[in-house]
Amino acid sequence: AQSVAQPEDQVNVAEGNPLTVKCTYSVSGNPYLFWYVQYPNRGLQFLLKYITGDNLVKGSYGFEAEFNKSQTSFHLKKPSALVSDSALYFCAVRDSESGGYQKVTFGTGTKLQVIP
Amino acid sequence: DTAVSQTPKYLVTQMGNDKSIKCEQNLGHDTMYWYKQDSKKFLKIMFSYNNKELIINETVPNRFSPKSPDKAHLNLHINSLELGDSAVYFCASRPQGSWEQYFGPGTRLTVT
Numbered sequence: 001a002q003s004v005a006q007p008e009d010q011v012n013v014a015e016g017n018p019l020t021v022k023c024t025y026s027v028s029g030n031p032y033l034f035w036y037v038q039y040p041n042r043g044l045q046f047l048l049k050y051i052t053g054d055n056l057v058k059g060s061y062g063f064e065a066e067f068n069k070s071q072t073s074f075h076l077k078k079p080s081a082l083v084s085d086s087a088l089y090f091c092a093v094r095d096s097e098s099g100g101y102q103k104v105t106f107g108t109g110t111k112l113q114v115i116p
Numbered sequence: 117d118t119a120v121s122q123t124p125k126y127l128v129t130q131m132g133n134d135k136s137i138k139c140e141q142n143l144g145h146d147t148m149y150w151y152k153q154d155s156k157k158f159l160k161i162m163f164s165y166n167n168k169e170l171i172i173n174e175t176v177p178n179r180f181s182p183k184s185p186d187k188a189h190l191n192l193h194i195n196s197l198e199l200g201d202s203a204v205y206f207c208a209s210r211p212q213g214s215w216e217q218y219f220g221p222g223t224r225l226t227v228t
Contacts, residue, residue: 032215043120043206043219044159051215088157094215102147102215103172106159 002027004074004091006107013081014115021076021110023091032094033074034104035065039087047089050074061085081114088112119143120220122207128226129197136193137223139207147171148190149208149217150182159206165190197227 004025013019025031032051036044048059055067065076076089091107120141129135141148149172150162164172165184179195190207207220 034215036217038157041222043208043221044217045219046216049215090159102210103161103164104215104217105161109157109159 002031002093002095002105004033004093004105004107006089006091006110008110009108010111010113012113012115015083016080019078019081019085019112019114021089021091021112023074023076023107025072025074025091025093027093031067031074033065033067034092034094035059035063035074035076036090036092036106037061037087038090038109044090047076081112083114083116086112086114120207120209120218122205122220122223124223125221126224126226128228130228131197131199133197134193134195135197135225136191137205137207137225139190139192139220141188141207141209141218141220143209143211143218144188145209145218146187146212147210148184148187149210150190150192151206151208151219153204153206153222155203163190163192194225197225199227201225202227 034049035047038044050057050067058064088109092104095103123138147166149164153159162176163182167187168184181193184190204222204224206222208217210217
């Protein structure tokens with residue numbers, strides 16, 4: 001089965017500092033990877049995806065993610081954190097066993113706290 | 117506004133009751149989903165419909181029954197509610213050919 005792991009329940013970073021939210025994956029075949037953000041009391045919002053192509057993927061709100069095949073990682077990054085980036089971040093992977101039905105499996109989430 | 121909407125936003129009910137949650141999307145998407153997010157924020161898919169046809173049915177108790185009257189609506193009916201059903205339920209939709217899912221604001225269900 002396809003899965004992603006988010007090893008950190010919470011990440012704290014000072015405003016203005018670079019941030020990284022970690023994600024590792026386990027898939028058979030080519031990985032389709034995604035990041036979503038959930039602000040308090042809101043639904044998830046899509047940030048970015050990696051399907052193929054450049055290992056550095058740019059997304060919404062200044063976020064980017066680096067796909068690393070040898071380390072099976074897909075870490076989310078931002079050069080300078082904002083207090084408004086404080087939220088819950090989910091890594092997700094396509095479930096290739098769902099055939100063409102585009103089911104994704106979400107990680108356990110990482111709470112990002114940006115400290116003013 | 118174009119969006120995925122859910123009603124109600126909050127639902128408090130007693131064990132044993134039957135309740136429904138409604139979802140509507142006016143984005144013209146073909147595929148819709150129901151997810152359950154538990155108290156630890158774990159998010160799990162429950163069902164998916166494509167053009168009113170059920171295409172994903174995870175291991176969910178048969179007390180949960182989705183219904184899609186048309187491709188813009190996906191409702192979730194829950195019979196004989198149990199304490200463990202307490203969670204936030206999210207509806208989502210996805211356009212054909214895209215991997216991006218658009219989530220509704222969630223329905224917080226509390227079973228007492």
